Amino acid sequence: DAKTTQPPSMDCAEGRAANLPCNHSTISGNEYVYWYRQIHSQGPQYIIHGLKNNETNEMASLIITEDRKSSTLILPHATLRDTAVYYCIVMSSNDYKLSFGAGTTVTVRA
Amino acid sequence: NAGVTQTPKFQVLKTGQSMTLQCAQDMNHEYMSWYRQDPGMGLRLIHYSVGAGITDQGEVPNGYNVSRSTTEDFPLRLLSAAPSQTSVYFCASSYSPGEAEKLFFGSGTQLSVL
Numbered sequence: 145d146a147k148t149t150q151p152p153s154m155d156c157a158e159g160r161a162a163n164l165p166c167n168h169s170t171i172s173g174n175e176y177v178y179w180y181r182q183i184h185s186q187g188p189q190y191i192i193h194g195l196k197n198n199e200t201n202e203m204a205s206l207i208i209t210e211d212r213k214s215s216t217l218i219l220p221h222a223t224l225r226d227t228a229v230y231y232c233i234v235m236s237s238n239d240y241k242l243s244f245g246a247g248t249t250v251t252v253r254a
Numbered sequence: 255n256a257g258v259t260q261t262p263k264f265q266v267l268k269t270g271q272s273m274t275l276q277c278a279q280d281m282n283h284e285y286m287s288w289y290r291q292d293p294g295m296g297l298r299l300i301h302y303s304v305g306a307g308i309t310d311q312g313e314v315p316n317g318y319n320v321s322r323s324t325t326e327d328f329p330l331r332l333l334s335a336a337p338s339q340t341s342v343y344f345c346a347s348s349y350s351p352g353e354a355e356k357l358f359f360g361s362g363t364q365l366s367v368l
Contacts (some may be wrong), residue, residue: 178354187258187344187359188297231296237352240285240304241312244296 148232153249156226162219164248166232169213174236177208179217180244181228188231188244191217222252256280260345260360267335267367275330275363277345283358285351286328290314290341291362297344303328304351335367 149167156162168177176195180188192199192206194215199206205218219226231247261276277286287302289312299312303322317339319331328347332339345360 176354185342185362185364187346187362188357189359190355190357193355229296233354235352235354240287240302240310240351241299242287242354242357243299243313244289246294246296 148234148245150230150232150245150248152246153251156219156222156250156252158224158252158254159221162222162226162250162252164217164219164230164232164250165214166217167214168232168234171212171234172236175234175239176236177206177212177215178233178235178242179204179206180231180233181226182231182247183225183228191230222250224252224254226250227252258345258347258358258360260343260363262363263361264364265366267332267365269336269367271335273332273335275332275343275345275365277328277330277347277360278326279328279347279358280326281347281349281358282325283347283349284325285349285353286322286345286347287312288318288320288328288330289344289346290339291344292341300330300343332365337367339365340367341365 178193179191182188208215229247231244288300289297301320303309343363348357
């Protein structure tokens with residue numbers, strides 16, 4: 145699996161957009177970019193994933209650069225409930241070993 | 255539909271004791287896995303299974319055993335507990351391997367080994 149690099153922490157003001165970067169410079173052509181988050185000590189929760197096109201769902205948007213070496217998760221209007229650890233992961237569809245790095249701790253402040 | 259159920263939620267063991275962490279899912283998922291999460295760190299894969307009778311090792315398998323005799327259950331056994339195994343353990347499942355977007359996690363088991 146390609147390795148990912150994320151900043152250890154970031155703050156965001158409530159109601160503003162939160163932009164979470166992720167570098168995955170060794171990503172392979174068949175590997176997807178996944179984002180999960182973990183609130184408190186709960187089990188991780190899926191947010192969004194993509195291969196090369198930008199993706200949007202009810203939770204977030206995912207912007208992947210054209211060379212696929214980095215991506216950005218966008219939480220459009222952060223709320224206090226978005227305070228969590230966010231994990232960026234790359235894996236292929238035939239890979240069964242989903243591994244989580246240290247992630248980015250996002251703190252949304254009122 | 256209970257999802258992924260882990261028991262117990264909390265457990266304290268003495269060094270050298272053995273125990274089994276239980277994980278059950280009622281979604282007819284083929285893929286199941288176990289992770290551990292140490293304080294301030296991400297989740298590391300211990301073992302996984304792609305169906306009944308099939309298991310394989312993840313990143314940190316030493317000191318743990320698994321078996322998958324039914325689709326529903328995937329217990330994790332600690333053979334001889336050590337303080338280094340103090341951690342929070344998560345079980346996860348999905349309908350088929352590789353469907354990471356459909357991975358469901360249990361609520362975790364907090365284990366302390368004294």
